[in-house]
């Protein structure tokens with residue numbers, strides 16, 4: 001018999017904030033389709049299945065249209081009650097020193113892949129006039145990110161996009177929420193080659209706390225949520241600080257060698 005539980009789709013759910021978001025979903029009665037591009041996805045699924053939820057996995061590169069189409073095919077006709085568009089990647093070092101293909105992959109994953117998936121799933125939600133969308137933006141989107149310039153630009157895009165889409169859908173029953181974490185203790189910094197930076201080695205937020213805050217905001221239909229009081233303060237200050245000063249402050253956190 002087909003499952004009667006609501007369905008959540010969580011991208012980037014193999015590890016980190018995405019895995020914790022997926023745990024929130026199963027703890028709150030959702031079945032899951034989870035996606036990422038690595039082998040750790042299956043062990044994440046095994047953990048999540050212990051809750052009794054139905055958990056489907058899609059191993060695909062979500063920086064590509066084909067990868068997102070694989071995920072959309074796995075969803076099939078089943079209505080998506082919640083889309084948690086969380087997959088993302090960072091990339092440290094000065095822009096001109098980055099490998100351009102890696103920089104492009106940051107844009108293709110964080111921006112193009114994310115909005116393509118939201119476009120496809122969002123249209124199905126609009127037809128049914130029902131659904132919740134949670135986008136993982138970042139407080140990094142409030143600052144020009146010296147030595148993470150491309151990444152911060154993608155998060156600035158997502159923060160802005162989320163508010164715009166929410167407004168466009170204000171007369172529907174679909175909610176769009178943006179989770180804006182600060183530095184969080186995940187594999188993000190190692191994967192982004194940021195372990196020689198101050199932000200890479202500093203004490204960070206617990207991903208389970210961040211995910212709980214984000215999940216609750218999504219369920220309450222809130223527009224945005226910054227996880228943690230320090231990050232709330234930092235994002236409030238960012239709104240009134242000139243961009244050159246923000247870029248300078250970012251340099252002190254993300255410049256290679258700043259860990260020392």
Ligand SMILES: NC(=O)c1ccc[n+]([C@@H]2O[C@H](COP(=O)([O-])OP(=O)(O)OC[C@H]3O[C@@H](n4cnc5c(N)ncnc54)[C@H](OP(=O)(O)O)[C@@H]3O)[C@@H](O)[C@H]2O)c1
Pocket residue numbers: 011012013014015016017018035036037038060061062063086087088089090109136137138139140180181182183184185186187188189191
């Ligand atoms: N950690 C932080 O300090 C922080 C702060 C603010 C916002 N965020 C955002 O939070 C989200 C989750 O990051 P995290 O901190 O949990 O990092 P993480 O531990 O590195 O997890 C990232 C997840 O995204 C997936 N992913 C990345 N690129 C992908 C691709 N092309 N195709 C499919 N899956 C892909 C990864 O799987 P693969 O193994 O397949 O790459 C992984 O499941 C990201 O959007 C990040 O920008 C993080």
